[in-house]
Amino acid sequence: MPVKQHAMDSSDKQRSHLKADCANCFGLCCAALPFAVSADFAVDKQAGQPCTHLQTDFRCGVHAQLRQLGFRGCTVYDCFGAGQHLSQVTYGGQDWRQTPDRAQEMFDAFPIMRHLHELLWYLSEALTLKPASGMREALSEALDKTERLTRLSPGELLALDAGAHRAEVNLLLLRTSELVREDALRRYPAASKRRKTYSRGADLIGAKLQGADLRGANLRGAYLIAANLRGADLRGADLIGADLRDAELHGADLTESLFLTQAQLNSAKGDASVKLPPILSRPAHWSSR
Numbered sequence: 001m002p003v004k005q006h007a008m009d010s011s012d013k014q015r016s017h018l019k020a021d022c023a024n025c026f027g028l029c030c031a032a033l034p035f036a037v038s039a040d041f042a043v044d045k046q047a048g049q050p051c052t053h054l055q056t057d058f059r060c061g062v063h064a065q066l067r068q069l070g071f072r073g074c075t076v077y078d079c080f081g082a083g084q085h086l087s088q089v090t091y092g093g094q095d096w097r098q099t100p101d102r103a104q105e106m107f108d109a110f111p112i113m114r115h116l117h118e119l120l121w122y123l124s125e126a127l128t129l130k131p132a133s134g135m136r137e138a139l140s141e142a143l144d145k146t147e148r149l150t151r152l153s154p155g156e157l158l159a160l161d162a163g164a165h166r167a168e169v170n171l172l173l174l175r176t177s178e179l180v181r182e183d184a185l186r187r188y189p190a191a192s193k194r195r196k197t198y199s200r201g202a203d204l205i206g207a208k209l210q211g212a213d214l215r216g217a218n219l220r221g222a223y224l225i226a227a228n229l230r231g232a233d234l235r236g237a238d239l240i241g242a243d244l245r246d247a248e249l250h251g252a253d254l255t256e257s258l259f260l261t262q263a264q265l266n267s268a269k270g271d272a273s274v275k276l277p278p279i280l281s282r283p284a285h286w287s288s289r
């Protein structure tokens, strides 16, 4: 029995609303967030300072050349739909250029909303996972509570202890992960004989994991930067918070990976041979081979 349905179910459809819709956002990530000169950004920018490439219509003026111009970080970032929610729901279509006296408030609220939307992404996924069906009530309650928090007024959002809410949700996600990974190890006995186990935040930078059987592995918060995961089997592996920057995913099976996000995929290297969950998209910059 697969860990989750391959066709998109209602929770997956709900998750499709948790994807960035830049056409309905007032360029919040391009103004609110700071960045520093690095492999990901060509220039320095302070928080609250609009990027010089952000046009008056809130579109990026260099969208088609981001990677060539050194803005790789912009092609990786994903707001989980927080930008359009804050723009259209919280602020009812008022943008920070029309109402400059509220600009700082909007910029401060943006990371909090993103935080909540990221939790909605994980909780919605958890609700699709059959081994965690016994947790459906608790997960649904947490999802409802998180959705209610996204409807707070700007002032209430700024006063919210988002860290405390995240800690509550994390306990549920952790238990969900345990149930799903235990199920994966039962279904794949060969994986349960794997000697290697990983603790949270494992240092796997540049690790040679080509063809590795990582089914049901705990890779929560693992540093997999530039790891060779070519042909690895990651079904049932928990990847929440794993750093996949420049990890090589060619031929890897991620179809049933847990808590994988579009931003993680965007930061990795891959091609048409990577097997993806249906909810996620193949990054445009991956090679077609």
Ligand code: SF4
Pocket: 029, 030, 051, 052, 053, 054, 055, 059, 060, 061, 062, 063, 071, 074
């Ligand atoms: S380069 Fe484009 S996408 Fe990146 S911050 Fe500037 S306007 Fe936004």
